[in-house]
Amino acid sequence: xxxxxxxxxxxxxxxxxxxxxxxxTEAEHIPGCNMAYWxxxxxxxxxxxxxxxxxxxxxxLCWRLMQAGHRVGFSPSALVWHHRRFTMQAxxxxxxxxxxxxxxxxxxxxxxxxxxxxxxxxxxIYGLPRFERxxxxxxxxxxxxxxxxxxxxxxxxxxxxxxLVSGLEWNALTLFIFLVSIQVEPIRIVPLLMLAATLxxxxxxxxxxxxxxxxxxxxxxxTVFYLALIQPLVRDWARYFTWLxxxxxxxxxxxxxxxxxxxxxxxxxxxxxSFWSEQGRERVHLLAEIEKILEEEGWRYAQDTGWNSWDIxxxxxxxxxxxxxxxxxxxxxxxRLTRVHQGIVPTTFSVLFAFTAITAxxxxxxxxxxxxxxxxxxxxxxxxxxxxxxxxxxxxxxxxVRVAARRAQLLPTGGKAPQMS
Numbered sequence: 332x333x334x335x336x337x338x339x340x341x342x343x344x345x346x347x348x349x350x351x352x353x354x355x356t357e358a359e360h361i362p363g364c365n366m367a368y369w370x371x372x373x374x375x376x377x378x379x380x381x382x383x384x385x386x387x388x389x390x391x392l393c394w395r396l397m398q399a400g401h402r403v404g405f406s407p408s409a410l411v412w413h414h415r416r417f418t419m420q421a422x423x424x425x426x427x428x429x430x431x432x433x434x435x436x437x438x439x440x441x442x443x444x445x446x447x448x449x450x451x452x453x454x455x456i457y458g459l460p461r462f463e464r465x466x467x468x469x470x471x472x473x474x475x476x477x478x479x480x481x482x483x484x485x486x487x488x489x490x491x492x493x494x495l496v497s498g499l500e501w502n503a504l505t506l507f508i509f510l511v512s513i514q515v516e517p518i519r520i521v522p523l524l525m526l527a528a529t530l531x532x533x534x535x536x537x538x539x540x541x542x543x544x545x546x547x548x549x550x551x552x553x554t555v556f557y558l559a560l561i562q563p564l565v566r567d568w569a570r571y572f573t574w575l576x577x578x579x580x581x582x583x584x585x586x587x588x589x590x591x592x593x594x595x596x597x598x599x600x601x602x603x604x605s606f607w608s609e610q611g612r613e614r615v616h617l618l619a620e621i622e623k624i625l626e627e628e629g630w631r632y633a634q635d636t637g638w639n640s641w642d643i644x645x646x647x648x649x650x651x652x653x654x655x656x657x658x659x660x661x662x663x664x665x666x667r668l669t670r671v672h673q674g675i676v677p678t679t680f681s682v683l684f685a686f687t688a689i690t691a692x693x694x695x696x697x698x699x700x701x702x703x704x705x706x707x708x709x710x711x712x713x714x715x716x717x718x719x720x721x722x723x724x725x726x727x728x729x730x731x732v733r734v735a736a737r738r739a740q741l742l743p744t745g746g747k748a749p750q751m752s
Contacts, residue, residue, distance in 0.1 A: 332543060334417065339546035340554035341422045342415040345536065346429065346562050348389075350405060351454040358405040359397075359454040363389030365411055372401060380439075387432030390450075394440055398637070422558065423565050430569030438578045438646065442638035449494065493535075496528040497560075499567035505529065533560035575680045578646040580631045585647055585727060587628075591737070592730035601722075601729035604671045606741035611665040614657040618642055620735035621655070628731075641674075645728060651721045652676045653728045669741060671732055675721040688713065 333339035348362035366389060376395045379388050393403050416422040437444045445451050495501055509522035536559035537552045595601075606617065621643060625632050631646040641654040654676055660668040677685075692710050696703040733743060 333415075333546055336546045336548060336551045337419065337554065338415060338417045339543050340540075340551045340558065341417075341419070343536070343540035343542050343555050344422070344558040344562060346422075346426050346566065347415065349456060351452050351456050352405055353454040356405055358393075358403045359452055360390055360393045361403055361405065363392075364413055365409070366392075367409070372396070375399065383432060383435060385428040385432055387429075387436050390432075390436055391439065394443060419554075419558065423561070426562050426566045427569040430566040431573045433566075434570045434573035435578070437574065439633055441633070493532040494563070496525075497532050497563040499564055499571065501525065502529060502564060530560070533557075575683070578631050579649060580645070580647050581629060582648070584629045585724065589727070589730035589734050592734050595726050596729055596733075601726040602673055604673070604729060604732055604736075605744045606669045606671075606736045607744045608667045608669070608741050609665070610740065611667055612669075612740050613659040613667050614642075614669045614671075616739040617669055617671070617732075617736055617741060618655075618657060620738045621732060623738075624731055624735050644676075647724050647728070648720075650678060650681045650717065651724050652678060653725060655728075655732070668744070669736075673725050673728060673732070675725050677721075681717070685717070 333342055348364065350358050350362065350365070351360040353359050376392075376399050380391050383391055396403060416425055433444075433450065436450070443450055505522050505525040508518065508525065512519040512522055533556050537556035540552065540555045542551050542555070596604075622632075622634070624630075625643075625645070633644045633646070635642050641656050643655040645653040645655070647653055652675070654674040656672045656674065658670055660670070662668065689710065692706045696706050736743065
């Protein structure tokens with residue numbers, strides 16, 4: 332039981348760790364405070380990832396268990412009840428930690444997230460009042476002709492609208508349209524309508540929240556309204572800030588030349604690398620050696636989980652990532668030709684910075700037309716420098732790949748299979 336009205340209100344607010352169920356007996360996610368495992372299974376997948384120190388370790392573990400072919404069971408009688416946070420400051424600190432963890436999980440499990448960085452769950456999250464209940468009543472499974480033995484109540488799948496109108500993007504757009512409407516009178520009603528939409532999910536939490544009777548006061552429900560309104564903004568801000576800050580390899584690692592790599596390839600030739608083997612050595616051998624070197628040198632990277640169009644993504648610096656894709660061509664007598672494509676991908680920070688710079692140049696050029704050539708020149712030089720850093724990074728990773736190929740007993744070739752006698 333809650334010890335104060337604040338802790339009772341916090342317990343009724345969104346953002347608590349809870350289970351996500353695929354069925355009554357199988358879960359997609361189980362909170363870490365309610366987990367139990369077979370030791371052999373935990374050892375099989377390598378245990379917990381030490382990178383997740385604040386939150387997210389339980390989500391990462393559940394996803395890796397399912398990727399390894401295991402199922403996460405759910406037992407409603409095996410729950411351990413925990414106290415929620417006792418103050419609003421502690422609650423918001425918890426939500427910031429969850430937002431940071433979501434961003435870190437997105438680096439590792441991109442296929443489970445939407446473009447805004449929110450997790451996409453296949454299952455249903457139970458236990459909290461939802462905005463949809465105002466318009467969509469839950470359904471009951473009666474069985475054919477009403478013969479179901481256990482006629483349970485099931486909520487309908489969650490709608491994305493409540494999350495959309497509560498999020499940081501929506502509120503930022505509301506503020507932008509409000510500022511524009513100060514000068515454009517016909518659209519002044521638009522930000523008011525958008526603000527009303529933002530308030531609706533928080534109002535639904537305030538009305539539908541289950542608060543302990545001894546703490547269920549008007550002040551407690553107003554506290555729920557305030558916390559439910561601010562919580563998505565706090566969590567989104569932490570998630571976006573962590574994502575924009577990026578998961579980067581230390582500069583010292585990137586700038587240190589690869590040992591035994593030999594002369595670096597020309598910039599334009601480092602995009603596609605080819606290697607030959609007479610002993611049946613294939614891409615899996617090369618990728619294994621690449622990962623070993625990445626670990627030895629301290630690079631930050633993500634491995635394909637089976638749902639990506641790349642094999643390894645290297646989080647290199649603030650401006651660029653490098654994606655490695657590979658294939659192996661099969662030739663007679665156990666001979667193999669392995670090709671590795673290195674694609675440089677701009678980071679989210681890089682894209683936003685470029686958009687901001689272009690917008691600023693356009694606005695300044697419109698205000699001072701005579702200076703347009705000067706600002707275009709500055710923009711062009713910045714663009715060339717940006718591309719140059721990407722090409723240099725690709726060449727650096729290319730040296731790493733060539734060293735890995737040598738370890739994997741693959742020989743560099745010019746892109747074609749050698750003539751076979």
